Amino acid sequence: MGNSLLVTDNITMQFGGLRAVSDLALQIAPRQIVGLIGPNGAGKTTAFNMITGVYKPTLGKISFDGKDITGLKPNQITELGIARTFQNIRLFSSMSVLENVLLSKHVRLKANPLEAILGLPRYSKARKRHYEECMELLDQVQLADLADEKATSLPYGKQRRLEIARALATQPQVILLDEPAAGMNPQESLELMEFIAKIREQFGLTVLMIEHHMEVVMGICEHIVVLDHGVTIAQGTPTEIQNNQQVIEAYLGAVDEIA
Numbered sequence: 029m030g031n032s033l034l035v036t037d038n039i040t041m042q043f044g045g046l047r048a049v050s051d052l053a054l055q056i057a058p059r060q061i062v063g064l065i066g067p068n069g070a071g072k073t074t075a076f077n078m079i080t081g082v083y084k085p086t087l088g089k090i091s092f093d094g095k096d097i098t099g100l101k102p103n104q105i106t107e108l109g110i111a112r113t114f115q116n117i118r119l120f121s122s123m124s125v126l127e128n129v130l131l132s133k134h135v136r137l138k139a140n141p142l143e144a145i146l147g148l149p150r151y152s153k154a155r156k157r158h159y160e161e162c163m164e165l166l167d168q169v170q171l172a173d174l175a176d177e178k179a180t181s182l183p184y185g186k187q188r189r190l191e192i193a194r195a196l197a198t199q200p201q202v203i204l205l206d207e208p209a210a211g212m213n214p215q216e217s218l219e220l221m222e223f224i225a226k227i228r229e230q231f232g233l234t235v236l237m238i239e240h241h242m243e244v245v246m247g248i249c250e251h252i253v254v255l256d257h258g259v260t261i262a263q264g265t266p267t268e269i270q271n272n273q274q275v276i277e278a279y280l281g282a283v284d285e286i287a
């Protein structure tokens with residue numbers, strides 16, 4: 029636990045009579061890629077919602093970089109360095125690719141409102157720097173040539189990449205990806221895996237991802253956590269998970285589905 033960047037210390041989320049997540053204990057090391065899997069309704073998104081401050085856990089504690097972040101607001105958690113993407117792409121449809129990234133980057137714009145209203149030089153300078161940083165980010169994720177295109181006119185795979193770029197614009201240490209390969213064909217999934225591996229290196233990121241595509245999870249995650257009805261039924265390496273009888277029975281159904 030000493031070397032962990034993100035720790036959930038037995039977090040539980042109770043919705044009325046439903047215990048959506050029970051005693052989830054994650055210990056994620058810096059730069060690790062961890063997969064959170066399980067059947068529909070297992071509690072994966074609820075876990076993300078607790079980590080990102082959408083819900084306060086009913087029980088348990090969340091620490092990030094040694095600090096207790098339990099119960100902080102989503103914007104405070106983003107500012108501390110945890111970003112996320114969503115299951116359904118949430119881009120601003122009327123805005124360009126660049127504008128979508130600029131909007132996320134705003135979290136890091138250090139200027140007081142008066143400077144902004146008056147358009148004082150310090151604010152203009154900060155805005156210019158932000159513009160340059162966003163263009164550089166788009167270049168790093170190979171979307172720079174599409175900067176002025178309408179975000180929603182991009183092919184699906186690139187919209188997903190833009191979503192990740194928006195999360196990266198907040199300069200996170202940890203990124204939570206909610207089903208990044210949803211709706212992708214095998215070729216797009218492969219490219220996504222390469223992309224995630226690349227940004228982990230480039231940005232020194234720690235990644236926690238929910239994913240149903242087993243080839244993506246098994247191909248990229250170093251550690252996998254399996255939830256079923258809110259309960260953690262297994263944790264381990266891809267090989268350990270693939271060979272875990274309880275996982276096979278509860279979730280995967282048949283061994284050849286994950287081969």
Ligand SMILES: Nc1ncnc2c1ncn2[C@@H]1O[C@H](COP(=O)(O)OP(=O)(O)OP(=O)(O)O)[C@@H](O)[C@H]1O
Nearest residue numbers: 043046048066067068069070071072073074075115
């Ligand atoms: N705000 C809420 N109020 C009440 N119940 C909720 C709420 N959010 C989630 N749930 C319930 O908690 C359980 C876990 O849901 P959750 O969305 O976390 O599962 P999941 O593993 O992400 O599923 P999926 O793979 O389908 O996205 C479900 O039974 C869901 O209906």
